[in-house]
Amino acid sequence: MALSFLLLLFVPFIFLLHSLYYRLRFRLPPGPRPWPVVGNLYHIKPVRFRCFAEWAQIYGPIISVWFGSTLNVVISNSELAKEFSREGQDLIWADYGPHYVKVRKVCTVELFSSKRLEALRPIREDEVTAMVESIYIHCIDPEVKLGKTLLVKKYLGAVAFNNITRLAFGKRFVNSEGVIDKQGQEFKAIVANGLKLGASLAMAEHIPWLRWMFPLDEEAFAKHGARRDSLTRDIMEEHTLARQKSGGAAKQHFFDALLTLKDKYDLSEDTIVGLLWDMITAGMDTTAVSVEWAMAELIKNPRVQHTAHEELDRVIGTQRIITELDFPNLPYLQYIAKEAMRLHPATPLMLPHRSNSNVKINGYDIPKGSNVHVNVWAIGRDPQVWKNALEFRPERFIEEDVDMKGHDFRLLPFGAGRRVCPGAQLGINLVTSMIGHLLHHFEWAPREGVLAEEIDMGENPGLVTYMRTPLEAVATPRLPKFLYKRVAVDM
Numbered sequence: 001m002a003l004s005f006l007l008l009l010f011v012p013f014i015f016l017l018h019s020l021y022y023r024l025r026f027r028l029p030p031g032p033r034p035w036p037v038v039g040n041l042y043h044i045k046p047v048r049f050r051c052f053a054e055w056a057q058i059y060g061p062i063i064s065v066w067f068g069s070t071l072n073v074v075i076s077n078s079e080l081a082k083e084f085s086r087e088g089q090d091l092i093w094a095d096y097g098p099h100y101v102k103v104r105k106v107c108t109v110e111l112f113s114s115k116r117l118e119a120l121r122p123i124r125e126d127e128v129t130a131m132v133e134s135i136y137i138h139c140i141d142p143e144v145k146l147g148k149t150l151l152v153k154k155y156l157g158a159v160a161f162n163n164i165t166r167l168a169f170g171k172r173f174v175n176s177e178g179v180i181d182k183q184g185q186e187f188k189a190i191v192a193n194g195l196k197l198g199a200s201l202a203m204a205e206h207i208p209w210l211r212w213m214f215p216l217d218e219e220a221f222a223k224h225g226a227r228r229d230s231l232t233r234d235i236m237e238e239h240t241l242a243r244q245k246s247g248g249a250a251k252q253h254f255f256d257a258l259l260t261l262k263d264k265y266d267l268s269e270d271t272i273v274g275l276l277w278d279m280i281t282a283g284m285d286t287t288a289v290s291v292e293w294a295m296a297e298l299i300k301n302p303r304v305q306h307t308a309h310e311e312l313d314r315v316i317g318t319q320r321i322i323t324e325l326d327f328p329n330l331p332y333l334q335y336i337a338k339e340a341m342r343l344h345p346a347t348p349l350m351l352p353h354r355s356n357s358n359v360k361i362n363g364y365d366i367p368k369g370s371n372v373h374v375n376v377w378a379i380g381r382d383p384q385v386w387k388n389a390l391e392f393r394p395e396r397f398i399e400e401d402v403d404m405k406g407h408d409f410r411l412l413p414f415g416a417g418r419r420v421c422p423g424a425q426l427g428i429n430l431v432t433s434m435i436g437h438l439l440h441h442f443e444w445a446p447r448e449g450v451l452a453e454e455i456d457m458g459e460n461p462g463l464v465t466y467m468r469t470p471l472e473a474v475a476t477p478r479l480p481k482f483l484y485k486r487v488a489v490d491m
């Protein structure tokens with residue numbers, strides 16, 4: 001009893017001292033007034049990037065938000081994002097040590113080289129055509145009357161899942177009937193559990209003083225790690241055996257590439273396992289949600305859908321399917337992907353970047369140890385930068401094409417600077433290919449009984465932005481029957 005009372009007095013007192021120190025020592029960006037101990041945690045609405053964008057309207061484009069005793073600085077305009085990126089060149093980020101530099105180099109130079117991306121194209125095209133085939137089967141199923149609604153993310157998720165497991169391990173866990181094997185189920189369960197554990201970190205991380213009240217379930221973390229390692233090592237062993245049997249010919253997927261590069265870069269087995277899982281976590285849902293948002297916009301905007309159909313029919317026609325090699329001749333399709341990612345970046349606050357030294361941005365201090373978030377969602381909708389910012393209008397990029405791979409700070413769905421997404425080109429290819437096939441093969445309308453303007457464009461909370469109400473739609477085939485076959489490859 002006495003101890004609780006002391007703690008009740010002591011904790012806010014320490015907090016007050018801490019915030020007084022910050023206020024006297026630094027000129028911090030403005031922001032909502034923090035409460036003792038919890039900071040602004042209780043003010044933050046669940047969909048954080050919307051909440052931060054609202055606060056930016058009140059306090060300006062650079063704001064302070066306290067997660068417990070951790071200062072988070074949120075930047076919401078393109079000029080400051082650029083300044084931050086420039087300042088970032090001189091910073092050492094928390095995990096930006098020699099190990100990170102090495103692993104990052106393996107990613108950019110080796111795994112995501114344009115040669116390898118091209119070599120892996122057949123896998124992407126296999127998966128995208130498999131998606132088209134399964135949607136078609138749904139459409140023509142005699143049990144299902146034509147015009148039956150489908151849950152779009154089910155099909156998009158399958159492409160993203162199969163693509164990433166084949167890319168990482170050279171393994172498809174789902175058979176041609178769409179049945180997922182035991183290993184695949186374990187794989188999915190591990191991904192879901194990883195997300196759950198990640199979310200549970202939040203409270204303990206932000207309020208270190210209260211960590212005793214929210215103890216980390218260390219056992220659950222250890223179990224998760226062991227489960228992940230065991231599955232990965234089983235797959236690795238199977239793979240090594242198969243490789244020996246086939247005479248040792250190396251394939252293009254990441255696991256084989258990493259084994260080949262093991263000595264050159266001095267990579268431990270743990271590093272290889274960690275890297276493969278980073279790819280899986282970062283590259284799976286981001287791709288699927290980007291396409292789901294694009295399809296929602298296309299259904300809400302029949303004019304855009306119609307223009308895209310015209311382009312596809314003119315360039316590809318109705319006697320063959322599109323491939324990634326057609327992209328340069330399909331500018332409108334590429335602008336659709338870009339416009340969707342402008343309005344709906346998959347990770348609206350990017351990844352938090354932590355400063356390891358004191359920095360000044362726009363005259364404000366960002367002290368060492370703070371987290372910096374760039375609200376790319378708000379930047380993509382900034383009326384100072386974008387004409388009719390909230391309108392889904394791919395034509396804007398005909399007027400001025402804007403880079404989206406981190407060079408132009410008005411459009412940052414893949415981030416920018418040192419930590420820019422290494423999978424950006426792969427993501428763009430897959431997203432564009434999925435949208436292209438979905439449009440070329442089908443006409444899209446809202447689910448029965450729902451008007452286009454009634455489609456819920458709200459978001460779910462979380463690092464990756466899912467639609468709050470998963471998109472349901474009706475697909476009507478528009479090409480000859482023989483074009484709805486999966487183009488399967490064995491690689």
Ligand code: HEM
Pocket residue numbers: 104278279280282283284286287290345346347350351352412413414415416417418419420421422423424426427428431
């Ligand atoms: C449309 C799809 C994708 C989007 C929108 C996307 C977006 C992003 C963003 C915003 C970041 C953080 C950048 C920053 O904070 O500066 C990131 C990081 C990352 N992405 Fe992607 N990504 C996509 C696809 C992929 C794919 C397909 C892969 C791999 C197979 C991948 C692998 C990664 C990795 C490993 C990182 C961490 C990089 C680091 O910390 O150095 N991403 N991505």
